[in-house]
Amino acid sequence: MNLVRPSTAHAAARAQKTITDCNQRITQYQAARDIGADPQLVSKWINEAQGEKTLAQHDLLAAATTQPAILATDQIAHMVTELGSMTDRLLAADPAYKRPLYEEFGVVLHVDMQKRVVTVESQPSLTCAYSQCPRGDLNPHAR
Structure with a gap:
């Protein structure tokens, strides 16, 4: 049972992946610039990646501010009963x-x-x- 609607969780995960990818690309572009690549071309690449990252950050914020589903008391009790001891499961995972x-x-x-x-x-x-x-x-x- 998810606390957040699946489409919201999926959108947040997709936005987070885009942000991570953009950060990696920016780091690679800066390294290319440092070893002598054309600064104008590298600046263009960095600006494009920054633009994609900004859009993804907005998407992530929108997904994070979406209202989670409200669970009833019996739903929470059912979750706790079904999951059991999470500490043991996390240690063994x-x-x-x-x-x-x-x-x-x-x-x-x-x-x-x-x-x-x-x-x-x-x-x-x-x-x-x-x-x-x-x-x-x-x-x-x-x-």
Whole structure:
């Protein structure tokens, strides 16, 4: 059972992939410029990639601000019962299967093998990022 309508999730994933692709292309174009490629041609390529990236960022924002489906209490209870212990499942899961899940949650892990440090970044969905959580104010003392 998805919390977000499939077409919205698909649009967000497609926009995120486009942004990633554009970032890779821009990096490659800058490297080409650094080794002597025609600066005017490289600037044109970078501008095109930046334009595509901007459009994809707008698409991602539109997908993120789309209202998620509202679940009833019995639907949530059913999900929890069916899923069981997610911690055990996540620990046992193949990392290749975890990656899309983490990406959907907005979690990015940066590993520094020399320092043996993992830095975790999280970008929660925009509906909760600006004090407009769809669950409302859950703190009774703040009222």
